[in-house]
Amino acid sequence: MKKPKFLSLQVVENIPFVKAGDDLGAVIVDCIKRQNLSVLDGDVFVVAQKIVSRAENMIVPLNSITPTAEANELAEKTSRDPRLCQLILDHSKVLYCNGRAVITEDRLGIVSTSAGIDRSNSGSQEGETAILLPEDPNLSARRIRETVKKLLEVNIAVVISDSLGRPWRKGSVGMTIGLAGISALETGQKIDLSGRKINPEIALVDEIAAAASILMGQADEGYPVIVVRGVGFTPSEEVKIQDLLRPAAEDQVWE
C-alpha cells in the first residue's frame, strides 16, 4: 500500500443532542449534508461512544438500582457510589482496585476502568444517570457504516472510540471499542538484520481513535464525530474489536 503523505481530520458540526432511538448514521449524514462536507471512499468516521450509547438507550437511572452487599463493599473500598459499583459488577469482571480506580474486563474483553461506565450530567429533568457502553459496538459501527453507505454512496470505515486510561502512563487517550470496514491491526512484512521476515503489528485503529480524540475533546465541550481522511488502511468486512484485544487472563503482564 502506498503510504499517504497528508492526513486530515474534520469535525462534523452541529451534531444534535442524540436521544434513544435516533438513527445515528442518518443523524450524522444529515449534519454532513447541512455542513456541505465532502466524504470520500476510504474516509474513516470516528464516533464517540457516548452518542452511540445514547442512541441505543444504554442509559440507566441510578435510582433504579439497589446495590448488593458486594457492590457496597466495592463502593467502600473505592469511595464510589454503590449504585455505580453495582453497574460495574453487572457489566464486567473486576480485575483490580487501585485506590479509587476500578480496573475491569468487560464482556467485550476490553480492559479499562469502571467497565467504561460513565456518570454524566444528562440534564436536570433526567436526574442522576449512568451511561453504559453499547451492547455490541461492532454492530453499532456496522450499522452506521451501512447507513452512510446507503445515504451518501461512499464506502467508509467506522471506529467507535472511548477515552481510556493506561497503566504506567497518566492521562486518558482515545481508543477503539468497536469498528467496521477497517482491519484492527496493520501488519507489514519487513526483513530484519538476520534476514528473517518479521511482521510488526500496528494498532492503526487505536492511532486513528487517538488522533480523532484531539478534536473531540472531552464530554460535552467536544465534537462527537470526526471524519479522518488520508489513512491508508486494509479494508475488512469481518473485523471485530476482539481482534485487537488480549484477554487479561492470557496477558501475563497482568499476573
Next chain:
Amino acid sequence: MKKPKFLSLQVVENIPFVKAGDDLGAVIVDCIKRQNLSVLDGDVFVVAQKIVSRAENMIVPLNSITPTAEANELAEKTSRDPRLCQLILDHSKVLYCNGRAVITEDRLGIVSTSAGIDRSNSGSQEGETAILLPEDPNLSARRIRETVKKLLEVNIAVVISDSLGRPWRKGSVGMTIGLAGISALETGQKIDLSGRKINPEIALVDEIAAAASILMGQADEGYPVIVVRGVGFTPSEEVKIQDLLRPAAEDQVWE
C-alpha cells in the same frame, strides 16, 4: 481554549539518512524549505525516535558486546540475542518476561518492551547494530525546537515518538518519549452530576504521537518527521516526559 475543528498532518519529505553528529533541527528545516512547506506558531513537529538516536550516535555494534551470565540467562528465557539482552539489562530494569517479550522500565521511567532498543538493518558496511533511545529525549526535543525557532522564526512544539506495545491490546501505537514546548497532559475542569468540579486528564501528546504514527508507518518505509497543525494545546517551557509517566513501582496495576 477554543476547540479547533480541523487538524492536519503533513509529512516532511526527503529527510536524508541521518548520521551521527547531524544537527537534526537544521536537517528538518532544510527539508521544510526545499519542500516549501509552511510552518506556523503552534504547529507540533513529531520526530521519530530512530532519527534522533542516529543523530546522537546511540548506535551500538553488537559485536562490541560480551554478554554476562545474567544476559545469557535472559537470552535463553526469551530466545533473543544475548548481546541485545546485555544492552537491555544495561539500560533498564527488567520488570517481567512474557514469552519472548521483555517488559522493562528504562532509566527515563518509560515502561515498554526491550528498553525501547531496536535492532535495525543499518546497511551492510556497518554490520549488526542496535539503536538505543536518546540519552535525554527531553533535551533532544528542546534542541530541535530551539533550532527551528531560530531558523524559521516560529514557535513550535516538538514531540519525539516511538512505537510501543501495550498490555491487553495487540499492536503497537506511537507514543511520546520526549517533548518540548507542549504540556504532557491537558486538564479541563468540568462539573459532574453531583456539582463537584472534576479534572479529567488527557494525554494529548500521546494522542499527537499516535496520530503522526499513522503517516510515519514503520521503520524505513515511513516518514520520520510529521508537522501537525490545529492542535489546541497548553504551552510549557518546563515540560518533561516524566510528567506523563507513572513509575512501575507506584502503579499498583502492575502488582
